[in-house]
Amino acid sequence: MTPLPLIVRLAPWLFTLALFLIWEATVAIFAIPHFFLPPPSAIAHAFVEFGPAIYRNSVVTLTTTLVGFALAVGFGLLLGLLVGWSRMIYAGLYPLMIGFNAIPKVAVVPILVLWFGIGFLPAVLTAFLISFFPIVVNVATGLATIEPELEDVLKALGASKLDIMRKVGIPRTLPYFFGSLKVAITLAFVGSVISESIASNYGIGNLMLQAQAQFQVPLIFAGLIALAVEGIVMYWAMAMLEARMTGWAQRSGFAQT
Numbered sequence: 704m705t706p707l708p709l710i711v712r713l714a715p716w717l718f719t720l721a722l723f724l725i726w727e728a729t730v731a732i733f734a735i736p737h738f739f740l741p742p743p744s745a746i747a748h749a750f751v752e753f754g755p756a757i758y759r760n761s762v763v764t765l766t767t768t769l770v771g772f773a774l775a776v777g778f779g780l781l782l783g784l785l786v787g788w789s790r791m792i793y794a795g796l797y798p799l800m801i802g803f804n805a806i807p808k809v810a811v812v813p814i815l816v817l818w819f820g821i822g823f824l825p826a827v828l829t830a831f832l833i834s835f836f837p838i839v840v841n842v843a844t845g846l847a848t849i850e851p852e853l854e855d856v857l858k859a860l861g862a863s864k865l866d867i868m869r870k871v872g873i874p875r876t877l878p879y880f881f882g883s884l885k886v887a888i889t890l891a892f893v894g895s896v897i898s899e900s901i902a903s904n905y906g907i908g909n910l911m912l913q914a915q916a917q918f919q920v921p922l923i924f925a926g927l928i929a930l931a932v933e934g935i936v937m938y939w940a941m942a943m944l945e946a947r948m949t950g951w952a953q954r955s956g957f958a959q960t
Contacts, residue, residue, distance in 0.1 A: 741921040746928065749921035756910060761929045764895050764907040767823060768937075771830025772891040779835040779887070780880065783842025787876070788868065793847055804836045809897050816902040826898035826906065833894035834887040841883035845876030881945035888937045892930060 723743045729735070730742040737745050750757060786793050786800075808829055815825040849872055857867050899908025907926045914922035 745921040749925040760910045767826040774831040775835035779838025783839040786843040787846025821902040829898035830891040830894035834891040841879040845879035884941040
């Protein structure tokens, strides 16, 4: 893989710096109240003032997200293989999964609290429920879109259904699967924060809820930035994993990281 030019590698940092400079200048020029839109300098001060609390709650949110994401990967991969195995199973289960995914997960959290109480487990399950669907869809799509002509040729050569899945279907599905992980990990953060803001005493979601009650708007934005940093790092990790495991399937220069 050809190394990216230096300017391309620096682009994310340069664009982020430009965003914060424009943000700071906009707040100062238009005299926007800090309780409405705090400038980056006020948010940085909140990081310094509440650093230990932000760090502790960020660790809780990251742990919750990773556990829920791990469950989503295992369950989503198995269910995706099952759905993609048979057209009948695909036709039967796919509408049910779409219906379940259409349910706002914030409406499911009170049920999880009723069953498991407040705390770690509802947050893990919410992260799992909101992130497994993209994995299932991508794995099932990879298997279900094997060309019928290819299947016919392989069957004529004596290959069984299992042989086709193992030697053609699953390798074909790998780019779909590893690509879906980048979407799923960001959704897992959403699920964790939703549950933490409703049914937990810990985590960034709970910290932001407390900051909102105390009208500490810079702390709310600091929590958002902490979440964004965690999300970017985990997305980058999934992108690295995708490039390493399915580099053979990446042809575009935009796929390089």
